[in-house]
Amino acid sequence: MSEDTVSIIVTVLNGEKWVDNCFRSILRQCTAVHVQKQQQQSKQMQPAEHKWVDDNKLLAHVTSPGETKEVESKQKFKIEVCVFDDCSTDDTMEMLTLWQRKFGGQRIRMFIVRNESEKPKGGVSEFVGYGRNRAIELGNGAYLCFQDIDDEMLPTRIEQQYLLARANKDALIGCKFVRTPPNSTCRFTRWANELDATKLPLQIYTANGPTVIMPTWLCHRRVYERIPGGFCEHGRGTPEDLIFFYAHLDRGGRVLRINECLLLYRYHAAATTFSIVAETIWQLRMQHLLAHVLCVEPWRSGFTIWNAGKRGRKFFRDLPQTFKCNVRAFCDVDKKKINKTYNHYDENAHRFTYVAPIIHFTHARPPLLICMKLDLTNGAFEANLNSLNLCEGRDYVLFT
The missing domain is CATH 3.40.50 (Rossmann fold)
Structure with a gap:
């Protein structure tokens, strides 16, 4: 296990429309540059205030070339990408192979395991827990960063969460997020982004689920290893993130959050959330x-x-x-x-x-x-x- 490595955990089932944006945002995490203007905007940017309509324009605005400045301190971590492809029938696997080569060109390891059976076991809409467990088994990183294929990391997500996780190895580290399309799930977004830090371990019985949302989690691997069996593998309709969250709290685990928007969190009809019965x-x-x-x-x-x-x-x-x-x-x-x-x-x-x-x-x-x-x-x-x-x-x- 490599103590300076973050394993990015991704599961995918027929995700060709999301692959490029997702992995492009991951690759940005490795660029040793900062945008001073971005830091100021990041502190001010709240979901209710941002006015970007197009996702790519939002990311382009945050990472605008020509506004970049070298970081004074060198990057202290490495990343690897661990992907579980759940027998996708579209061009997902071909795109993953291309990205494996791109990451390799940047000296970043990308591991892919594919479910070769005819029945999905761990993709976006079926046995999500199964897929996450298999992807985690691929990696060597001491830290785990969970990324949904339909979301995009904003710059410095891993850097900020990694630094906090390194100092708090018993904690799930979340962050605020930008919801897209704008004005979707406004009450949920407001609750998740504005919940006081002291209430993160308390307000755990609302229908909103974990007080830090699963797509923003980063933690030390020991947080995962303390939960017998890892993520629940019971199948479609299982809220495996809430089950894991409760198990984490029951074992004395803590919940922390970076109070900046570090993820573009996409809302769409095919999202896993809709497969879970209230x-x-x-x-x-x-x-x-x-x-x-x-x-x-x-x-x-x-x-x-x-x-x-x-x-x-x-x-x-x-x-x-x-x-x-x-x-x-x-x-x-x-x-x-x-x-x-x-x-x-x-x-x-x-x-x-x-x-x-x-x-x-x-x-x-x-x-x-x-x-x-x-x-x-x-x-x-x-x-x-x-x-x-x-x-x-x-x-x-x-x-x-």
Whole structure:
């Protein structure tokens, strides 16, 4: 294992339309140049503010030739590229071979393993975890950088994350990102980029998934090796990134983020995200919450569910019977619900089995299990929550 090498992990299935831009952006990481102007723009550039429409123009703007200046300090790391091609049927493999030669000309090793069977096992839309595990096995780097074929690295991504990972070998290192096309998934992008660093290990039960998104991860190899079996290989529809993220936290791993936009994160209809069913993620979050939060004090002595509407009631219905007994009340702001009761009807027993009062949120005492989605009420919910002066993680948990 080479301590000064970063292995870039890529899985691909029929990705010919993305290959060139993706690998061109990787090659840029090895160019020992900086753009002083880029550093200033990078600090100012937020997804809501950038006005580039064309992806290539964005990258050209950041890496404009003629504005370059040699770096004062020499590059301290090397990279290698490890690719799993999942029996692509388009021109992906031919393009990968061409890029292998290009990287070789720059003295960069590129390893390719191909699934020769007729059934995909680890590409973009099938067994992603399988492909990542096989690509990781190819590499020799002490550090792993995860890159999706449909995304593009912005300059200095690896340099900045590598330096932070080298000093924090027990941490997953993420970064902010630019979402493209502009204005796609605005609420998610805002949440992921603006989440306070102290909440990265806390706000882990939202439908958004890991608090640092998988395509931005870089870590020491020991972070990966601490997880038995690496990434889950159960197949299509498995949120292997969230499963890995939880396993990392459960073993005392930390989560850090570079507060600069270092990735062009593409949104499109064929993205892996769309192969994962929301109910699968809900149940995975629920299981982790039960095992790590609701079974310990003060939660097991009783808690209140914030939201007497659809989401709060679904949460209650999905609780195992032993945990339903711990729900003291529901709380809400809707005057039509307050001072009434929630009566739970058990479909199997054919009778009402639990009754919980619905109170105003100002009368609720912690701990609170909050089933309200963020950033949907023009700040009204957030203002109500802040007015209680509670501490996230201790007094309340978001399950949105």
